[in-house]
Amino acid sequence: MRTKSIIITVAAALAANACGESALNKKSPNYVQVDNYYKTVDEISRAVTGAYAILQSTNLCGREWFFLHDLRSDDMSTGGGQLEAPRNALLTGAQNSTNAVMTGVYQTLFRLVHRCNAVINNAPNATGDEALKKRVVAEARFLRAWAYYQLGGFWGGVPIYTGIEIVFDDAQPLARATAADTWNFVYTELAAIQGDLPVEYTDADLGRATRGAALTVLAKAYMFNNDYAKAKPLLEAVRDLGYKLTDNYFDNFTEEKEFNDESIFELTYTSSGNYNWDADGNATTVNESWIRSQEYSAVGWRNLIPSQSLVEEFEDNDPRLHDNFYFLGDTYGDPGKPLTLTDDKVQGNTIMYKGTAQKVSWKKYSVMYKLDPGGFWDKIGINYRMYRYADVVLMLAECENEIGSAPAAIDYLNQIRNRPSVSMPEYPTVAYPCNSKAEITRAIIHERRVELAGEEKRNFDILRWRKAGKFTTDPISYYKDFQGLLPIPQDELNNNPNITQANQNPGY
Numbered sequence: 001m002r003t004k005s006i007i008i009t010v011a012a013a014l015a016a017n018a019c020g021e022s023a024l025n026k027k028s029p030n031y032v033q034v035d036n037y038y039k040t041v042d043e044i045s046r047a048v049t050g051a052y053a054i055l056q057s058t059n060l061c062g063r064e065w066f067f068l069h070d071l072r073s074d075d076m077s078t079g080g081g082q083l084e085a086p087r088n089a090l091l092t093g094a095q096n097s098t099n100a101v102m103t104g105v106y107q108t109l110f111r112l113v114h115r116c117n118a119v120i121n122n123a124p125n126a127t128g129d130e131a132l133k134k135r136v137v138a139e140a141r142f143l144r145a146w147a148y149y150q151l152g153g154f155w156g157g158v159p160i161y162t163g164i165e166i167v168f169d170d171a172q173p174l175a176r177a178t179a180a181d182t183w184n185f186v187y188t189e190l191a192a193i194q195g196d197l198p199v200e201y202t203d204a205d206l207g208r209a210t211r212g213a214a215l216t217v218l219a220k221a222y223m224f225n226n227d228y229a230k231a232k233p234l235l236e237a238v239r240d241l242g243y244k245l246t247d248n249y250f251d252n253f254t255e256e257k258e259f260n261d262e263s264i265f266e267l268t269y270t271s272s273g274n275y276n277w278d279a280d281g282n283a284t285t286v287n288e289s290w291i292r293s294q295e296y297s298a299v300g301w302r303n304l305i306p307s308q309s310l311v312e313e314f315e316d317n318d319p320r321l322h323d324n325f326y327f328l329g330d331t332y333g334d335p336g337k338p339l340t341l342t343d344d345k346v347q348g349n350t351i352m353y354k355g356t357a358q359k360v361s362w363k364k365y366s367v368m369y370k371l372d373p374g375g376f377w378d379k380i381g382i383n384y385r386m387y388r389y390a391d392v393v394l395m396l397a398e399c400e401n402e403i404g405s406a407p408a409a410i411d412y413l414n415q416i417r418n419r420p421s422v423s424m425p426e427y428p429t430v431a432y433p434c435n436s437k438a439e440i441t442r443a444i445i446h447e448r449r450v451e452l453a454g455e456e457k458r459n460f461d462i463l464r465w466r467k468a469g470k471f472t473t474d475p476i477s478y479y480k481d482f483q484g485l486l487p488i489p490q491d492e493l494n495n496n497p498n499i500t501q502a503n504q505n506p507g508y
Contacts, residue, residue: 038126041126044122051115053281074462078304079301096487098489109147152182153463157181159499190214197210199211228402235395245262245390254382269381293368299373305361315431318422319421321450326362326368334370364454
C-alpha cells in the first residue's frame with residue numbers, strides 16, 4: 001500500500017470563500033479574509049486543499065452524496081424502519097423541494113464551486129512557483145467541473161458561478177443556466193486543463209486530480225448525454241495512460257491496496273481519528289474518516305441493503321457476489337480469528353434470494369473484512385475509489401458497441417470477466433448472447449451493474465440509458481417522466497430572486 005496522501009489534512013482557515021450559493025450568502029468573521037490571503041502559491045495550494053476537504057465532507061462524499069446517488073438507483077432497498085424519512089422519500093420517489101439530503105448536497109456542491117473560484121480568481125496575483133500555480137489552478141477547475149457534472153446530472157440547468165463576488169454581502173445570485181450551457185461549461189473546463197494536470201503524483205500528493213481523472217470525468221459527462229463519439233477518444237486516452245485491472249477485484253475496496261494500478265481518482269480517508277460530522281469538512285486536525293461502513297454494514301446501522309433485483313443480477317458462480325455482499329453464515333473480522341455472521345448480529349429487513357428470505361448486507365467498503373465493528377465504528381479509513389479503470393473499460397465497450405466494432409466491445413467486456421479473481425465465462429454466453437447491438441447492450445448493462453454495484457454509478461447510468469431508450473421496462477418501479485431531475489431546493493427559491501417557482505423543474 002502506498003502512504004496516505006497529506007491531502008486529508010484540512011484547516012478551516014483555508015476556506016476563506018467557503019460560503020456557498022445564494023442560500024448561504026454570509027461571511028464568517030472567523031475565516032481568513034480575502035484581502036489577507038492568496039498572496040503566494042503556497043496559500044493558493046492550501047486553499048485548494050480546502051476544496052478537496054469539502055469534497056470529502058459529510059454533505060458530499062463522506063455521506064450525503066453517496067446516499068443521494070444510491071437512493072435514486074435500483075441497487076438499494078431500505079434496511080428497515082430506522083431509515084430516516086428524507087432518505088426514504090428519495091428511495092420511493094416521494095421527494096419534494098425541502099428534502100434535507102438533496103438540499104445538503106446541492107448547497108455543498110456550490111460551496112465547493114466557490115472554494116474553487118477563490119483559488120482560480122486569486123491565483124494570477126499570487127507569487128511563487130509558476131508551474132505549481134498552473135497545476136493547482138487546474139486542480140481547482142477539475143473540482144469545479146466535477147461539481148457541475150453532478151449538478152447537471154441531478155438538477156439539469158443551474159447557475160454557473162465563475163467569480164468570487166458571490167461571497168460578499170452585496171452579491172447578486174444568478175439565474176439558472178440552461179442544461180445545455182451547464183454541460184458545455186463542464187466540457188470546456190475539463191478539456192482546457194488536460195495538459196496542466198500530471199499523469200501521476202508522488203506519495204505526498206496522492207489523491208489530487210490527475211490527467212486520467214479529468215479525462216474520465218469529461219468522458220462520463222459526454223456519456224451522460226449519449227455522445228459516444230466525443231467520449232470514445234477520451235476513454236482511449238485514459239486507457240493509454242497505463243492503468244490496469246487489479247488481479248483481485250476486492251483489492252479495490254480495502255485500506256491495504258489503496259492507489260493501486262486500477263485507481264484513477266480516489267478520496268483519501270484515515271482511521272486515525274473519528275468521523276467528522278462537519279458538513280463542509282472543516283476539521284482543524286487530521287480527523288478525516290468517513291461513515292460509509294457504519295451506514296451500510298451488516299454489523300452497523302444497515303440503513304441501506306442491496307436490492308433483490310441487484311442480488312439476482314449476479315450469475316451463478318460469479319465470485320463478485322460474495323465480494324459485494326455478506327450473507328448470514330459468512331465469516332468476518334480478523335482473518336486470523338474469524339467470526340460468523342449470525343441473525344442476532346444483523347438488524348433490519350430481509351430480501352428474497354433464490355426463494356429464501358435472506359439478510360443480505362453490503363460488504364464493499366465495510367471494515368468487516370478485517371475487524372469486528374461491534375455496533376458503532378466510525379474510524380473508517382478505506383479510501384473511496386470514485387473512478388477506477390474497470391468503469392473506463394466498460395464505457396469503452398459501450399462506445400464500441402454504439403459507434404465502433406461489436407468484436408471490440410465484446411473484447412472489452414471479457415477483459416473485466418477475465419480478471420483472475422473473477423474468471424467468468426467469456427461473452428457470448430447462453431444467458432447473454434451477443435448477436436446484435438441490442439444483445440451486446442444488454443450484456444453491457446448487466447456487466448456494469450455487477451462490476452460497479454454500490455459504487456454510485458447506477459443512478460447516472462439509468463438516467464442516460466433511459467434517455468437513449470435502452471430499457472423496455474424501466475428499472476425504477478415508481479418512475480414518472482418528471483422524476484429524472486430533482487427539484488430545485490426550496491432554500492434556493494426562497495433566497496435567490498432570479499430563481500422562483502416559475503423556474504422550478506417540471507412536476508415539483
